[in-house]
Amino acid sequence: MKKIKVGVIGVGHLGRFHAEKFARMEEAELCGVVDIREERAKEIAEKYGTAWFTDFRKLLPEVEALSIVTPTVTHFEIAKECLLAGKHLFIEKPITDRLETAEELVSLAERQGLILQVGHIERFQPSMKRLLSEVKRPLFIEAHRLSGFTERALDVDVILDLMIHDLDLVLALNPKVKLKALLSAGAPVLSDKIDIASVRIVFENGCSANLTASRISLTPQRRFRVFEKGAYFSADTLNRKYFEVRLGEDKRLIPEEESFPSADPLLEELQAFVRAVAEGASPPVSGKEALSALELAFRIKRDIEENLQKFSAG
CATH class of the missing domain: 3.40.50.720 (NAD(P)-binding Rossmann-like Domain)
Known part of the structure; x- marks a missing residue:
């Protein structure tokens, strides 16, 4: 070759x-x-x-x-x-x-x-790859991406720095589905850019997502959860763990957990x-997929900045 x-x-x-x-x-x-x-x-x-x-x-x-x-x-x-x-x-x-x-x-x-x-890179994490392969029709998504404060990444805000990973994953689970509603909140805390942000996204297919990103946390976390009819899936990419619960034919919950060895995503x-x-x-x-996540990131960024302007004006 x-x-x-x-x-x-x-x-x-x-x-x-x-x-x-x-x-x-x-x-x-x-x-x-x-x-x-x-x-x-x-x-x-x-x-x-x-x-x-x-x-x-x-x-x-x-x-x-x-x-x-x-x-x-x-x-x-x-x-x-x-x-x-x-x-x-x-x-x-x-x-x-x-x-x-x-x-x-x-x-x-x-x-x-x-x-x-x-x-x-999150798409290449073993626990996330497992989750993406298992989810069929997501109904509710919840993600927490928290990290400590570092001056190294301060050229962009927390939405472009951290949350954009989860925006990409949410869009990958809802390909070509239009947004119905979006509600965002956030604030600059230790820098002049937004350091903590939260958003609720509702898609036209009925799926909704709650995402939180912070770069001022003392305890790092990278957890992504998805709920669909009869099942719950969780990927913890920081600790390399995957967890799922499915509803069995006898209506009993069937849990499954998997830990992955150190990988090189x-x-x-x-x-x-x-x-x-x-x-x-x-x-x-692809660039097109990344562009979709960026478009959503900037929509959230504008929403938060408009809210902050109203707050400061009031």
Whole structure:
């Protein structure tokens, strides 16, 4: 099998792991890493035996595909230039920090005939994969995604930072179903952006979802629950556990629990990207799917900001 020549743009906290995964893949050849900090670029390049650059444009002639792991506010400028150069892209979520720029990237990738995958890694968690395979017709969804406060992710609010994972999952469980109603609440607490948010979403098919995201919690949590007729499913991706309860023929509840060994969802996610590039196939989380989650995220963001303005005005 021909190896896909890949590179990583941005090798900070998360990007270094992208470099490590690509370096160990049999189906990929890591041809270079990029970081605006020369010392960091050199360090990661030396560790994985590849070339280093401080300008991503110099890497473009060497690769077929790239992983963009830079701050969200820089995604559009970098991704657009890479797509215009004919490169397939994996972009860490959220795809961009503005809806119109995300739409432009998705449209450009389609016109160029290029793969555009976005890093919604929760779909690759073992417990979540099990849940997604079991749920048939969700009636009610509940999710809690809580993390501690860190200055590293403050370029976006908690909706784009954390909640967007659960928005993607909710939409994956309700493909092509229109929204009927939405009610949001949230507030900036430790930063100038929304740090805690809650939303109730009602779909036209009758399914509803309650989602909470916080980045000011002392106790981290990543739990996603789904209820459907005769069954309840729960995925705890932080503790790698899956739990379900079904109603048996004798009307008794039948519980089942499964714990998963330590997995590598990032490796699986990037391998899926490389396969999509090699086969010319649609990636697991396409730009279009990511765009749908982003559209919903911005609708929630606007709803919360309007409520906060009314509160401050009153």
